[in-house]
Amino acid sequence: MGITVSLENMDKIYERPKTLKDQVMHYCPGCGHGVAHRLVMEIVAELGIQEKTIGIAPVGCSVFAYYYMDIDMQEAAHGRACAVATGVKRMMPDHYVFTYQGDGDLAAIGTNETIHACNRGENITIVFVNNAVYGMTGGQMAPTTLIGQITTTCPSGREQVANGYPIRMSELVAQLPGTTYVERVAVNTPARVRKAKKALTKAFKSQELKKGTSFIEIVSNCPSNWKMTPVESNKWLDENMLPYYPLGLYKDEISGE
């Protein structure tokens, strides 16, 4: 048994956001999706926009996002979340609309929808969780899989000649005139989680300005498919993912307004 500490004279300074349903998530232990879900829901709670937010769920590990987020949500066909979000936002321009997508959904089958939604400058927020592997289907190679990384469909490591290069989505959409805020963040350390929350808050607030698409890429881990413990996977993320996917702000046209 661990120790018990009296909570008398104590203030509660952090708790699970009320906008996250009281339900155990189906994600594997240590998965970054849980942190990303919690951050989005914390922002919805803090901005007081629970009644005015519509989320678009993807296909992939996070397909059940609507079980956990206590807001209005819509499931989209594989890769088409940005297209669905476009329709929702145009019908309800006073609502906050965001898509929550993984790399298989956003960067593989949905590249077309993503790029054109960003290029049209739809007033939506795109939350892109990049873990360099197809999680739900069993760890196959994704467009974001690193060169040399071992997956079930490239068992000797991804090779450039046969499989091409990993795609950097943040850099790609930052050069489109339709985007207004693009940042890449990670959720493997407490400091980075705080930064990620700030970036997501800015992205949601940018919808009020109606100036274009906001795009947040969250570099995340996948302990099960990387075949590591959660702590090891966060270290691997630091050493291998971040040199290829550098964190930082890629575009900011909203600050100072």
Add this chain to the structure above:
Amino acid sequence: MAKVKGAVVINTENCKGCGLCIYACPTDTLGFSKEINSKGFNYSEMVQDECIACVSCALVCPDAVITVYRMKKDKAV
């Protein structure tokens, strides 16, 4: 500077025992339990009274099972 005293309460039934909070804790307050919960995970728990209410554990917890408390300022020693 007076040391900040804190405490964490973990929903052990929903904890999946990933250990990220234990790694993130700067004061080694948290550790794995010897018992398991109904899902079979060695959950995370307070093993010593060294919490400084830094919230690092709750920030990295993927399952949002950690609630953090801090001693009221006027009661601090």
